[in-house]
Amino acid sequence: xxxxxxxxxxxxxxxxxxxxxxxxxxxxxxxxxxxxxxxxxxxxxxxxxxxxxxxxxxxxxxxxxxxxxxxxxxxxxxxxxxxxxxxxxxxxxxxxxxxxxxxxxxxxxxxxxxxxxxxxxxxxxxxxxxxxxxxxxxxxxxxxxxxxxxxxxxxxxxxxxxxxxxxxxxxxxxxxxxxxxxxxxxxxxxxxxxxxxxxxxxxxxxxxxxxxxxxxxxxxxxxxxxxxxxxxxxxxxxxxxxxxxxxxxxxxxxxxxxxxxxxxxxxxxxxxxxxxxxxxxxxxxxxxxxxxxxxxxxxxxxxxxxxxxxxxxxxxxxxxxxxxxxxxxxxxxxxxxxxxxxxxxxxxxxxxxxxxxxxxxxxxxxxxxxxxxxxxxxxxxxxxxxxxxx
Amino acid sequence: xxxxxxxxxxxxxxxxxxxxxxxxxxxxxxxxxxxxxxxxxxxxxxxxxxxxxxxxxxxxxxxxxxxxxxxxxxxxxxxxxxxxxxxxxxxxxxxxxxxxxxxxxxxxxxxxxxxxxxxxxxxxxxxxxxxxxxxxxxxxxxxxxxxxxxxxxxxxxxxxxxxxxxxxxxxxxxxxxxxxxxxxxxxxxxxxxxxxxxxxxxxxxxxxxxxxxxxxxxxxxxxxxxxxxxxxxxxxxxxxxxxxxxxxxxxxxxxxxxxxxxxxxxxxxxxxxxxxxxxxxxxxxxxxxxxxxxxxxxxxxxxxxxxxxxxxxxxxxxxxxxxxxxx
Numbered sequence: 001x002x003x004x005x006x007x008x009x010x011x012x013x014x015x016x017x018x019x020x021x022x023x024x025x026x027x028x029x030x031x032x033x034x035x036x037x038x039x040x041x042x043x044x045x046x047x048x049x050x051x052x053x054x055x056x057x058x059x060x061x062x063x064x065x066x067x068x069x070x071x072x073x074x075x076x077x078x079x080x081x082x083x084x085x086x087x088x089x090x091x092x093x094x095x096x097x098x099x100x101x102x103x104x105x106x107x108x109x110x111x112x113x114x115x116x117x118x119x120x121x122x123x124x125x126x127x128x129x130x131x132x133x134x135x136x137x138x139x140x141x142x143x144x145x146x147x148x149x150x151x152x153x154x155x156x157x158x159x160x161x162x163x164x165x166x167x168x169x170x171x172x173x174x175x176x177x178x179x180x181x182x183x184x185x186x187x188x189x190x191x192x193x194x195x196x197x198x199x200x201x202x203x204x205x206x207x208x209x210x211x212x213x214x215x216x217x218x219x220x221x222x223x224x225x226x227x228x229x230x231x232x233x234x235x236x237x238x239x240x241x242x243x244x245x246x247x248x249x250x251x252x253x254x255x256x257x258x259x260x261x262x263x264x265x266x267x268x269x270x271x272x273x274x275x276x277x278x279x280x281x282x283x284x285x286x287x288x289x290x291x292x293x294x295x296x297x298x299x300x301x302x303x304x305x306x307x308x309x310x311x312x313x314x315x316x317x318x319x320x321x322x323x324x325x326x327x328x329x330x331x332x333x334x335x336x337x338x339x340x341x342x343x344x345x346x347x348x349x350x351x352x353x354x355x356x357x358x359x360x361x362x363x364x365x366x367x368x369x370x371x372x373x374x375x376x377x378x379x380x381x382x383x384x385x386x387x388x389x390x
Numbered sequence: 391x392x393x394x395x396x397x398x399x400x401x402x403x404x405x406x407x408x409x410x411x412x413x414x415x416x417x418x419x420x421x422x423x424x425x426x427x428x429x430x431x432x433x434x435x436x437x438x439x440x441x442x443x444x445x446x447x448x449x450x451x452x453x454x455x456x457x458x459x460x461x462x463x464x465x466x467x468x469x470x471x472x473x474x475x476x477x478x479x480x481x482x483x484x485x486x487x488x489x490x491x492x493x494x495x496x497x498x499x500x501x502x503x504x505x506x507x508x509x510x511x512x513x514x515x516x517x518x519x520x521x522x523x524x525x526x527x528x529x530x531x532x533x534x535x536x537x538x539x540x541x542x543x544x545x546x547x548x549x550x551x552x553x554x555x556x557x558x559x560x561x562x563x564x565x566x567x568x569x570x571x572x573x574x575x576x577x578x579x580x581x582x583x584x585x586x587x588x589x590x591x592x593x594x595x596x597x598x599x600x601x602x603x604x605x606x607x608x609x610x611x612x613x614x615x616x617x618x619x620x621x622x623x624x625x626x627x628x629x630x631x632x633x634x635x636x637x638x639x640x641x642x643x644x645x646x647x648x649x650x651x652x653x654x655x656x657x658x659x660x661x662x663x664x665x666x667x668x669x670x671x672x673x674x675x676x677x678x679x680x681x682x683x684x685x686x687x688x689x690x691x692x693x694x695x696x697x698x699x700x701x702x703x704x705x706x707x708x709x710x711x712x713x714x715x716x717x
Contacts, residue, residue: 009524011610018607033528033688122608124599124685130429196600196684346528347687350608 038341074107075304083313086298096160111305122350160286201256205352215336219307224258226251231303414631457620478510479632490661518614529613533604539695543703567647600683642668
């Protein structure tokens, strides 16, 4: 079949490319401007972290899990700490749970704003990119104020959190939130109304609800395709069972819907932070540290900014885990995304790619460490591409 | 003899090579600084006052860098095309009445200059196409599609000042354009619509957002410019800056004009200042549009041009003729 299409060009995206912010390779076969086939090749940022978990004590694992993905580091530590707490049979105090939710949401705001800025850049809208990233500094400052660092927060620990907030800090945070909210509302208007953005994103990369369920996509990608899932509501963790919030679901199923879901989620997150800080229970912030865990097994699920994050921890006693398996959201979403490229133009590639908010640093750790699942992933991708070609 | 010597001096110094060289670099700085300020950045600050020497420094730096050989069957032709494109832009500058009088001027040069501008950008297109790379080929194809869609609206818009003033000489049009509008106020609405269409068309002509598809960096790296490096890239950049400078000056001189006819030295200096200010105004508008839009897709842009811009330009041309006949 390929021989008959003589005008096909092999367009290689990556591992170094202006549209990719992490090293990853996509091989596109294009005919004129139309993509006929997309083939992702993952595995450039493999670091062997899952093996490292087995060699290090539980307490060191927190810092390892934080480094799986710098951007959504709080989601990873929350998920890891919950898994370890489940195995150790301890329950963090309520104040710690609320603080976890606060930092988790601030992390989500920063991650979503980062993505929205990148989306604007990929669409060629540099001004919007610069402005969103300027206002992202507001939330970065808040994270620094609460956790002591802008990105790598090292805030969660087994059995609670590491730093407390005082009344002064809460007041400062509550003062900044309205500013942030006002800016995000403005960007919502821009994404909703700007004709050039709409032209580039509406009806591009449509993932129908049926396919979204079939490919098991997670997070904003699923919610942009009218699949109503959110771990925070479905299986509440931290303090989410006590905090009221809405799950944003849109039924347009295109790139635009996925971006709008994220804008609206930022607004929801701001409300969650505000509610959590206003209703912060008093008490201690962590339990005394236990070094070893009894034999057992635990699964922890968290709604990371990019979707559902899953940690599966197996303990056979002692101070190190026997096995820790991580399933990150981008791995779940990438399968569906490589299907979305087909039939669209080259210009749509960055738009579709950005709409899944790919985080390859997370993904690669999974594929290559776990040889079995890694292999099966690759096979199914080829399978997918083959089906697309027929 | 004196006449020939003067012509050589003019084409080398003013308004020829040296002038276009520095104008192009200044225009690049102006655009970069404006873009920076509009995007809430500083823009160039380091080299010279307010970073004004940055484009010059970039140019010198690129000249020193290694020029990586491109994979092509005819590498010499690529260099030739780039130099030709640059010299055509400089040649066009000779037709633009910076001092009130153009160096070269004849009846019909208002048609020749856009033709030459189109020719020079197609030289750049061929230079890109001759390098063997998927990205350059895609970029060059996009540029070609864009240039084809651009020609009709550009020529019909440029015909408007000629119709208004009844002259085909850039020099003459630039002298009488504003007075012509004041004398015939019925033409002013036509002129305003023409300015609007011109703003869109020029944006595509100089390949800026929302029509920056030929070198869309997040899609095809640098489009047709991807394979150029070192001295070759320096010349390509200079050619593109010269394109921006000359196109904007040309558009400013025929659509706004208002140059003095006097032959006194002060009048000539005033003319240079007026025309440069008008040029910067045109670039300001182009940068503003660039900063408030996202990049379109090539099919959307072509659709837009063939369905809306071309019919409205031709319609406007007919309207102008009718209005002119009534007057």
